[in-house]
Amino acid sequence: MSYLVRKRKKREEGFTLIELVIVIAIIGILMAIAIPNYMSARQNAAVNATKANLKNLATAMELHMAENNVYPTTEDDLESYFGGSLPKTPKDKDYIYELKEDTFLIYDPDPYPGTDGTYYGVGPGGTIKEGASITEIGGTEPTT
Numbered sequence: 296m297s298y299l300v301r302k303r304k305k306r307e308e309g310f311t312l313i314e315l316v317i318v319i320a321i322i323g324i325l326m327a328i329a330i331p332n333y334m335s336a337r338q339n340a341a342v343n344a345t346k347a348n349l350k351n352l353a354t355a356m357e358l359h360m361a362e363n364n365v366y367p368t369t370e371d372d373l374e375s376y377f378g379g380s381l382p383k384t385p386k387d388k389d390y391i392y393e394l395k396e397d398t399f400l401i402y403d404p405d406p407y408p409g410t411d412g413t414y415y416g417v418g419p420g421g422t423i424k425e426g427a428s429i430t431e432i433g434g435t436e437p438t439t
Contacts, residue, residue, distance in 0.1 A: 338407065338408075341385040341407065342407055342415070344385055345384060345385060345403050345407075345415050346415060346423050348382040348383075348384070348390070349390070349401055349402075349403070349415060349416065349417035349423060350417060350421045350423070351377075351382065352373070352381070352382070352390060352401045352417065353401060353417040353418070353419070353420070353421040354421060355373050355376035355377065356373070356399055356401070356419075357419065357420075357421070358376060359372060359373065359376065366394055366397075366399050368394065370389075370392065384403045384404075384405065386405055388403075388404060388405065390402065390403060390404075391403075391404050391434065393434055393435060398418060398419055399418060399419065400416055400417070400418050400424075400432070400433050400434055401416060401417050401418075402414060402415060402416030402417070402424075402429065402432055402434050403415050403416070404429075411427070412427060413425050413426070413427065414426050414427070414428065414429055414431070414432055414434075415432070416429075416432040416433065416434060418433065
């Protein structure tokens with residue numbers, strides 16, 4: 296009987312090194328799966344947010360055109376349709392507005408890296424335009 300009592304007293308509580316290594320390996324495998332999925336979901340969310348913002352801005356432009364028979368020439372003219380400030384890009388920048396005679400183009404000045412550098416823009420009718428450069432979607436490349 297005394298042998299069992301001594302054995303129980305010597306036994307220490309805790310995890311063995313093997314158990315800790317196995318737990319760390321499992322966590323590593325889960326992280327290797329989760330991080331890429333998170334990054335692609337975040338990229339898709341940014342693209343979808345831009346597309347939604349562009350459609351909303353195009354709708355506001357068309358509404359202003361219907362009410363005033365002219366596209367707005369300043370961003371202040373559009374702000375009244377959004378109840379305050381205009382939406383920003385996912386990188387917290389302003390969208391670029393270009394008026395061309397009887398049409399317009401609104402686009403995000405930054406490409407999206409997860410989409411091979413695709414630019415997104417919108418014109419009359421709310422059709423989203425995608426291209427590998429700003430000029431491909433109908434915009435003017437900024438001069439540096």
